[in-house]
Amino acid sequence: xxxxxxxxxxxxxxxxxxxxxxxxxxxxxxxxxxxxxxxxxxxxxxxxxxxxxxxxxxxxxxxxxxxxxxxxxxxxxxxxxxxxxxxxxxxxxxxxxxxxxxxxxxxxxxxxxxxxxxxxxxxxxxxxxxxxxxxxxxxxxxxxxxxxxxxxxxxxxxxxxxxxxxxxxxxxxxxxxxxxxxxxxxxxxxxxxxxxxxxxxxxxxxxxxxxxxxxxxxxxxxxxxxxxxxxxxxxxxxxxxxxxxxxxxxxxxxxxxxxxxxxxxxxxxxxxxxxxxxxxxxxxxxxxxxxxxxxxxxxxxxxxxxxxxxxxxxxxxxxxxxxxxxxxxxxxxxxxxxxxxxxxxxxxxxxxxxxxxxxxxxxxxxxxxxxxxxxxxxxxxxxxxxxxxxxxxxxxxxxxxxxxxxxxxxxxxxxxxxxxxxxxxxxxxx
Numbered sequence: 354x355x356x357x358x359x360x361x362x363x364x365x366x367x368x369x370x371x372x373x374x375x376x377x378x379x380x381x382x383x384x385x386x387x388x389x390x391x392x393x394x395x396x397x398x399x400x401x402x403x404x405x406x407x408x409x410x411x412x413x414x415x416x417x418x419x420x421x422x423x424x425x426x427x428x429x430x431x432x433x434x435x436x437x438x439x440x441x442x443x444x445x446x447x448x449x450x451x452x453x454x455x456x457x458x459x460x461x462x463x464x465x466x467x468x469x470x471x472x473x474x475x476x477x478x479x480x481x482x483x484x485x486x487x488x489x490x491x492x493x494x495x496x497x498x499x500x501x502x503x504x505x506x507x508x509x510x511x512x513x514x515x516x517x518x519x520x521x522x523x524x525x526x527x528x529x530x531x532x533x534x535x536x537x538x539x540x541x542x543x544x545x546x547x548x549x550x551x552x553x554x555x556x557x558x559x560x561x562x563x564x565x566x567x568x569x570x571x572x573x574x575x576x577x578x579x580x581x582x583x584x585x586x587x588x589x590x591x592x593x594x595x596x597x598x599x600x601x602x603x604x605x606x607x608x609x610x611x612x613x614x615x616x617x618x619x620x621x622x623x624x625x626x627x628x629x630x631x632x633x634x635x636x637x638x639x640x641x642x643x644x645x646x647x648x649x650x651x652x653x654x655x656x657x658x659x660x661x662x663x664x665x666x667x668x669x670x671x672x673x674x675x676x677x678x679x680x681x682x683x684x685x686x687x688x689x690x691x692x693x694x695x696x697x698x699x700x701x702x703x704x705x706x707x708x709x710x711x712x713x714x715x716x717x718x719x720x721x722x723x724x725x726x727x728x729x730x731x732x733x734x735x736x737x738x739x740x741x742x743x744x745x746x747x748x749x750x751x752x753x754x755x756x757x758x759x760x761x762x763x764x765x766x767x768x769x770x771x772x773x774x775x776x777x778x779x780x781x782x783x
Contacts, residue, residue: 460625460691465611466699467679468533468659473519475656476769477505492516492565494647501652509651516565518642519658526560526639529660531615536657537607541650552576553645560639570635573612573621578602583621583629597626609692614638625691669710674781678774680738687733689741700780701745711751711783714738719772720759732756738778753783
């Protein structure tokens with residue numbers, strides 16, 4: 354697949370990758386430069402565009418004290434546009450973000466639980482507008498980084514098929530047997546023709562499959578805004594509910610897409626609704642590509658691949674604790690996002706099943722920002738999780754909290770995936 358992937362790259366791609374500064378990404382950069390040097394024979398011209406960054410509004414985090422009057426924060430010390438936070442990005446004006454709904458509404462029955470180990474989570478906040486994305490390989494069509502409502506997004510252009518793949522060190526096999534994928538999606542079709550908007554697909558391939566334009570093992574499709582598929586090509590298409598269709602038929606709205614795969618079992622969600630469930634997925638997927646048909650454009654943000662999903666009680670028995678990256682918070686705040694509902698329900702079920710369990714909820718951050726502000730933020734987030742669990746029926750005397758800031762990393766803070774793994778909540782048995 355390597356020859357196919359890089360045969361579409363140009364010398365300009367090297368500039369796109371110069372933003373990758375971490376040690377792990379530097380190794381990828383070296384590999385990409387070598388491939389580009391060997392294969393690039395044609396000059397590629399493209400328009401740079403006039404996209405400019407939007408100015409972020411100031412936010413107030415009363416619980417954590419993490420946002421100061423000058424716009425600086427514990428994990429955003431320069432006051433720059435909001436960055437990815439445990440797989441999600443929120444603008445500073447989080448009260449008005451259209452991608453969120455109260456847990457009691459759309460996400461009331463949400464049972465999706467993300468994987469425990471971050472495999473791929475690009476940080477777009479440090480990339481320049483109108484540049485090629487540093488962590489995705491463009492196989493076909495046009496895609497670039499843009500600013501939208503104060504945050505950086507990946508924009509898939511219109512006018513032809515767009516196909517791109519995550520840039521990974523092992524590009525042919527990075528998906529384990531159990532994994533989850535999450536991202537936020539917004540399309541740019543005119544309102545009057547929602548039911549003929551461009552189709553969006555994720556294709557999953559075996560490690561040996563060298564054709565990124567084929568059908569692969571199986572695919573997830575959003576079709577004509579009315580149907581979805583999560584199966585081998587063409588074998589299963591299901592109409593969405595009227596509720597989901599009405600949400601999809603809203604211009605300018607982010608839609609949270611989530612996929613869960615464990616061997617032959619697959620589940621897919623749009624917003625808080627499960628739209629697909631199957632036990633008939635072919636096994637052996639090792640990689641994926643994203644594809645749109647290019648009739649209109651797409652915006653994508655918060656793309657994350659995570660692996661695993663350990664049995665929590667077994668972790669408690671053997672290690673006395675378990676780690677979760679499944680508590681999602683607004684950036685620099687202790688506000689729990691509705692996509693955390695599935696993880697919260699899982700913990701409630703565990704504690705109801707084992708009535709003697711008591712936990713210290715520990716909050717952890719990455720190393721961005723000051724130690725003082727990170728400590729406050731981690732304490733506030735641990736307290737927010739405690740409050741939510743109590744509201745869901747767990748007795749208060751079974752839960753205590755503590756924040757550690759960035760003092761106990763479990764991964765390297767030099768690259769986005771490492772930072773994402775360090776931003777976590779731990780449950781330690783008392």
